Amino acid sequence: MNKEFAFETLAVRAGQERSQFGEHSEALYLTSSFVFESAAQAAARFSGEEPGNVYARFTNPTVTMFTDRLAALEGAEGCVATASGMAAILATAMALLKAGDHVVASQSIFGATQQLFGNILGKFGVTTSFVVGTEPAAFRAALANNTKLVFIETPSNPLTEVFDIAAIAEVAHAAGALLAVDNCFCTPALQRPLEFGADLVIHSATKYLDGQGRVLGGAVLGKSALTDEVFKFLRTTGPTLSAFNAWIILKGLETLKIRMQAQSASALAIAQWLEAQPQVQRVFYPGLASHPQHALAMRQQAGGGAILSFEVKGGREAAWRVVDQCKLLSITANLGDTKSTITHPSSTTHGRITAEARAAAGIKEGLLRIAVGLEAVSDITADLARGLHPSGRLQLK
Numbered sequence: 001m002n003k004e005f006a007f008e009t010l011a012v013r014a015g016q017e018r019s020q021f022g023e024h025s026e027a028l029y030l031t032s033s034f035v036f037e038s039a040a041q042a043a044a045r046f047s048g049e050e051p052g053n054v055y056a057r058f059t060n061p062t063v064t065m066f067t068d069r070l071a072a073l074e075g076a077e078g079c080v081a082t083a084s085g086m087a088a089i090l091a092t093a094m095a096l097l098k099a100g101d102h103v104v105a106s107q108s109i110f111g112a113t114q115q116l117f118g119n120i121l122g123k124f125g126v127t128t129s130f131v132v133g134t135e136p137a138a139f140r141a142a143l144a145n146n147t148k149l150v151f152i153e154t155p156s157n158p159l160t161e162v163f164d165i166a167a168i169a170e171v172a173h174a175a176g177a178l179l180a181v182d183n184c185f186c187t188p189a190l191q192r193p194l195e196f197g198a199d200l201v202i203h204s205a206t207k208y209l210d211g212q213g214r215v216l217g218g219a220v221l222g223k224s225a226l227t228d229e230v231f232k233f234l235r236t237t238g239p240t241l242s243a244f245n246a247w248i249i250l251k252g253l254e255t256l257k258i259r260m261q262a263q264s265a266s267a268l269a270i271a272q273w274l275e276a277q278p279q280v281q282r283v284f285y286p287g288l289a290s291h292p293q294h295a296l297a298m299r300q301q302a303g304g305g306a307i308l309s310f311e312v313k314g315g316r317e318a319a320w321r322v323v324d325q326c327k328l329l330s331i332t333a334n335l336g337d338t339k340s341t342i343t344h345p346s347s348t349t350h351g352r353i354t355a356e357a358r359a360a361a362g363i364k365e366g367l368l369r370i371a372v373g374l375e376a377v378s379d380i381t382a383d384l385a386r387g388l389h390p391s392g393r394l395q396l397k
């Protein structure tokens with residue numbers, strides 16, 4: 001299925017293959033290997049002369065249904081599935097970089113991604129420069145003549161800074177480097193980085209693609225010439241997506257757009273409510289007119305997304321009180337679930353970096369991050385109001 005169908009249709013139908021039974025729902029093929037009709041067919045499958053399944057470390061029909069569907073949604077030629085989001089980033093780096101190469105990465109990326117580029121890849125001779133802020137000029141200044149990859153995540157966690165994908169793609173391409181965008185927060189329902197000139201899209205399918213907090217998974221998308229290289233690394237080394245997880249996430253994709261639209265709309269309503277609370281210093285959400293990059297976000301995204309953060313007056317003590325008064329929101333750093341979550345970044349996700357580095361990144365002691373789920377907005381604001389208004393004067397509108 002291709003461009004003639006709308007996103008909603010592709011999300012439900014793309015990639016589905018039926019077996020001889022004509023099942024209506026996508027089949028889950030729990031098998032590690034596949035049998036051949038003859039010695040000649042086995043030989044042809046192994047050599048790649050004949051397309052088809054051989055062994056589940058290489059391909060599995062359920063996993064292929066997932067990659068075909070996600071490729072249709074991102075508008076990508078190629079897609080490979082991985083065991084987790086981190087496996088997607090690792091496989092991309094191992095497939096496309098070699099000793100002596102240089103990476104330019106945003107400082108505002110997922111913590112484990114920072115560790116991977118900053119520590120692990122360094123052992124193999126790949127160096128990384130981290131860029132502070134969103135300015136394309138800062139990315140240009142960090143480039144070297146051996147830069148092969150530029151890596152960003154937009155909007156960023158937890159301050160929802162927005163990066164101009166088209167402008168940074170131009171900067172990367174002028175230096176002969178590829179641009180990879182971690183599209184975890186927006187998903188293709190709200191943002192399609194390849195349309196803005198990115199070369200690679202990375203997903204932690206663990207988050208919104210599954211959408212219900214059940215399994216881990218990941219994906220890499222882009223031109224087939226690139227994803228084929230990532231596939232070669234995966235089929236040899238093995239951090240591939242299991243058929244069971246692929247089946248769960250495949251079904252998650254069917255409701256992706258309505259979930260993202262509903263969760264985005266709720267996030268905007270909650271951000272607006274928070275902005276009106278006297279105990280709140282500042283709210284960070286790309287869908288708010290007060291966001292410094294609101295115009296860019298609305299050009300690049302079809303909604304603000306479901307992640308917001310806000311600073312309460314009174315520092316850590318006041319922030320922890322809000323967390324501890326939550327009876328509904330789950331106290332966890334996870335995100336991308338139908339259940340709303342709340343976390344205090346400076347003592348959790350960003351707790352291991354130094355206080356100076358946190359201050360430089362703008363992550364204050366009063367900052368809280370919420371990943372908005374599908375509960376009623378009024379129930380979420382009531383939960384937050386309890387800790388924000390300990391005197392009991394609730395503003396529950």
Ligand SMILES: *Cc1c(COP(=O)(O)O)cnc(C)c1O
Pocket residue numbers: 084085086087110113153182184185203204205206207216217218
């Ligand atoms: C969670 C996350 C990852 C890592 O994904 P896993 O599936 O946990 O390995 C990468 N990037 C972002 C933005 C994430 O939120």
